[in-house]
């Protein structure tokens with residue numbers, strides 16, 4: 606079976622971990638500092654603060670930016686649960702917006718209708734690695750005095766109008782979970798151009814202080830270990846070539862798939878293809894799931910990101926009218942696009958998917 610995702614871990618990563626283990630010092634230290642500096646090259650030299658997960662990055666990012674209890678943050682419902690969980694963990698209230706089915710990303714026009722006195726943040730997600738309409742959200746933020754955040758967990762090296770993911774929001778958060786475009790095992794990065802947010806985030810991840818035993822605020826232990834940072838530092842040197850390969854694989858799929866809607870790429874933007882997600886127009890959840898079973902039978906791993914909109918998960922359980930989200934959750938299938946696919950595997954993906962779609 607061609608897996609839906611395939612993390613690439615080589616001898617260099619193993620040697621890096623061993624190098625740290627030999628020092629006997631494994632907690633946050635010089636490897637984390639170096640990883641932060643090296644990652645900042647991908648986000649225009651902004652401050653980078655490494656933490657133990659992408660969810661922690663989102664959570665601490667909100668707290669460091671001053672989100673207060675009861676503040677509303679508008680997020681897409683069509684995303685991973687962490688997008689909304691992090692707002693709630695910071696004491697805020699996630700307000701769920703619909704998406705544009707063409708881009709899979711939050712619809713700016715719908716977001717504007719949801720703005721109230723309590724709206725203190727808007728957090729687009731660059732879903733699957735396709736940039737949200739950050740230029741439009743930036744203008745909305747300016748007009749209403751609302752802070753713009755970015756959930757960049759799936760969008761390492763994606764860009765819009767020459768600005769990378771992570772270079773738009775007051776705070777952006779990346780994830781290094783194993784299936785993401787680069788990994789540190791588990792991990793996340795808070796990115797900001799604001800010195801105060803940078804300082805607060807560094808304290809919040811470390812019991813509320815940067816100097817040992819001088820705790821200034823109440824904080825967490827959300828530090829990244831030097832073991833994880835050492836893996837991330839190797840992956841930083843590889844992720845540009847991997848992203849290029851993802852783009853080449855996507856171009857092949859675009860050119861050869863038939864009878865499905867292939868991923869849209871907005872002019873002026875560069876997709877990072879964390880996922881290559883097709884739509885089966887008019888599918889119901891059940892007909893789509895039958896196609897997934899048939900594609901897997903053909904030896905091609907695939908999956909649905911995400912089958913249930915966040916607002917309908919038991920954790921939020923809200924009754925909202927988000928028609929585009931409800932349509933898209935029934936139509937999407939993510940198929941392999943990862944950089945280690947061989948030409949033979951790519952051809953198998955195309956022939957199996959085209960066969961299944963033609964018979965449906």
Ligand SMILES: *Cc1c(COP(=O)(O)O)cnc(C)c1O
Nearest residue numbers: 658659660685687688758780782
């Ligand atoms: C993976 C992901 C996260 C959370 O990252 P973790 O490192 O798993 O905590 C948040 N948002 C989105 C959109 C993600 O895909």
